[in-house]
Amino acid sequence: MLAENASIFYGAFRAVADVTLPVHERQITAIIGPSGCGKSTLLRAFNRMNDLVQSARVEGKILLDGDNIYAPDVDAVAVRRRVGMVFQRPNPFPKPIYDNVAYGVRLGNPRIPKPELDAIVEQSLRGAALWDEVKDKLKESGTALSGGQQQRLCIARAIAVQPDVLLMDEPCSALDPIATIKIEELMQTLKERYTIMIVTHNMQQAARASDYTVMMMMRPDRAGEMIEFDQTEQIFTNPRDKRTEDYVSGRFG
Amino acid sequence: MIPAKRPILDQDLALLQDNILRMGSMVESMTEKAVRALKERKVELAREVRAEEKVVDQLRLDVEEAGIRTIATQQPLASDLRKIIAATHMAVELERMADYANGIAKIVIRSIDEPLLKPLIDIPRMQFIVCGMTHRALDAYVKEDANLARAVQAEDDEVDELYKQILRELVSYMSEDARTISRAMNLLFVAHNLERLGDRATNLCERVVYAVTGQLHEPKPKKSSIATLG
Numbered sequence: 001m002l003a004e005n006a007s008i009f010y011g012a013f014r015a016v017a018d019v020t021l022p023v024h025e026r027q028i029t030a031i032i033g034p035s036g037c038g039k040s041t042l043l044r045a046f047n048r049m050n051d052l053v054q055s056a057r058v059e060g061k062i063l064l065d066g067d068n069i070y071a072p073d074v075d076a077v078a079v080r081r082r083v084g085m086v087f088q089r090p091n092p093f094p095k096p097i098y099d100n101v102a103y104g105v106r107l108g109n110p111r112i113p114k115p116e117l118d119a120i121v122e123q124s125l126r127g128a129a130l131w132d133e134v135k136d137k138l139k140e141s142g143t144a145l146s147g148g149q150q151q152r153l154c155i156a157r158a159i160a161v162q163p164d165v166l167l168m169d170e171p172c173s174a175l176d177p178i179a180t181i182k183i184e185e186l187m188q189t190l191k192e193r194y195t196i197m198i199v200t201h202n203m204q205q206a207a208r209a210s211d212y213t214v215m216m217m218m219r220p221d222r223a224g225e226m227i228e229f230d231q232t233e234q235i236f237t238n239p240r241d242k243r244t245e246d247y248v249s250g251r252f253g
Numbered sequence: 254m255i256p257a258k259r260p261i262l263d264q265d266l267a268l269l270q271d272n273i274l275r276m277g278s279m280v281e282s283m284t285e286k287a288v289r290a291l292k293e294r295k296v297e298l299a300r301e302v303r304a305e306e307k308v309v310d311q312l313r314l315d316v317e318e319a320g321i322r323t324i325a326t327q328q329p330l331a332s333d334l335r336k337i338i339a340a341t342h343m344a345v346e347l348e349r350m351a352d353y354a355n356g357i358a359k360i361v362i363r364s365i366d367e368p369l370l371k372p373l374i375d376i377p378r379m380q381f382i383v384c385g386m387t388h389r390a391l392d393a394y395v396k397e398d399a400n401l402a403r404a405v406q407a408e409d410d411e412v413d414e415l416y417k418q419i420l421r422e423l424v425s426y427m428s429e430d431a432r433t434i435s436r437a438m439n440l441l442f443v444a445h446n447l448e449r450l451g452d453r454a455t456n457l458c459e460r461v462v463y464a465v466t467g468q469l470h471e472p473k474p475k476k477s478s479i480a481t482l483g
């Protein structure tokens with residue numbers, strides 16, 4: 001994907017200013033920056049999640065395979081099928097595990113034969129490294145799982161519709177270190193098939209888990225801008241911008 | 254953004270730097286003392302150097318331990334991380350430098366009963382340059398001055414030249430009169446240790462350049478004349 005001079009507004013307020021960002025295919029791109037600088041806003045722009053906010057508006061382009069997802073003839077629901085999202089707090093539906101994963105698939109194809117759906121559910125749960133833990137209790141509620149399992153269930157749900165891109169907004173902030181490492185390991189396998197963007201406040205996580213890093217900051221007019229984009233290794237060992245240096249080394253927060 | 258304090262990390266970094274500076278000034282004074290012991294035939298000076306070497310060994314372990322602890326507990330990144338990595342490498346270099354000074358002291362103690370082969374001129378000059386290099390390498394480290402570090406590296410050529418000159422001179426002594434061999438060899442070992450000290454001082458400079466700029470360079474290829482000595 002590619003953001004081209006993207007600005008994002010809530011009403012008259014410009015929350016993100018003029019971001020041009022190449023998102024490399026089948027790589028993990030982390031977005032970091034102080035609270036309120038527009039990370040979530042930018043991330044949500046990549047699958048038109050901001051459309052759900054009345055006042056939100058995007059200027060510039062966000063391209064998926066060269067096509068602007070904000071072009072007038074594009075259906076936001078179709079975009080979201082190709083660009084899935086995993087949220088900060090695991091949010092499984094209060095339904096059986098099976099139905100959680102099958103949900104999006106059924107929406108897109110209500111008449112899908114049961115064996116086919118079974119196969120997709122299994123594949124997705126395997127893809128999310130959850131299958132072995134839940135294969136004997138697919139009828140139990142998704143909300144009965146641990147936090148880390150719930151988050152992996154949400155990832156299974158997101159990949160069940162076979163998207164190209166996965167967006168994750170602080171997917172581990174509600175998880176303990178072990179569950180966090182599991183999600184990070186999972187991301188490494190997922191990136192063989194998916195392009196991943198992740199917002200995180202955890203510098204170590206961005207350093208560990210991503211290939212590229214975007215550093216954002218708020219300008220004096222409170223609009224968020226991208227101040228540095230580079231390979232993750234560069235950002236965490238030798239950033240170019242003094243503000244990135246100060247942020248990643250905890251001199252500002 | 255609100256400026257944040259990082260009391261523990263900043264204190265750790267300051268402590269690390271103090272220890273590196275302490276090691277540096279010890280190496281400088283040990284080198285100077287060892288050569289003075291040789292020149293003035295003072296065995297007690299040489300013994301001091303031998304005792305100081307043990308202190309430098311301990312400091313090196315302290316630096317390494319502190320570096321590991323800081324990485325584990327403070328998760329330093331960017332220039333903080335580079336400083337810690339550079340400091341642990343510098344501690345190893347300095348420990349080796351202390352070994353070379355100690356090597357000179359050992360030769361002095363071993364040969365204290367023999368008169369010097371010749372008045373010393375080039376060896377004290379080598380020592381003077383090497384100590385100056387070490388001193389300025391640590392200046393560059395404290396001031397975070399990569400240009401100064403690069404300038405110091407260039408001085409090593411002079412040390413190498415002096416070494417070659419000493420080698421030629423001692424070889425001619427030995428070939429003219431076989432009875433000078435053992436005394437000439439002792440001086441050659443001393444010069445060789447000084448040459449190695451110069452190399453290690455340039456390594457210190459490399460680490461300073463890394464800490465400041467993030468650039469890692471290939472060590473300068475060394476054309477050591479007698480690789481097996483030392």
Ligand SMILES: Nc1ncnc2c1ncn2[C@@H]1O[C@H](COP(=O)(O)OP(=O)(O)OP(=O)(O)O)[C@@H](O)[C@H]1O
Nearest residue numbers: 010015033034035036037038039040041042053222
């Ligand atoms: N629905 C909304 N309506 C109006 N303003 C919003 C809305 N959502 C976010 N904002 C504003 O947009 C700016 C960017 O918010 P955003 O949530 O993208 O920041 P963030 O970088 O994700 O912060 P955090 O790290 O705290 O999650 C903030 O000033 C915020 O108040």
Ligand SMILES: [Mg+2]
Nearest residue numbers: 039040041199
């Ligand atoms: Mg956010």
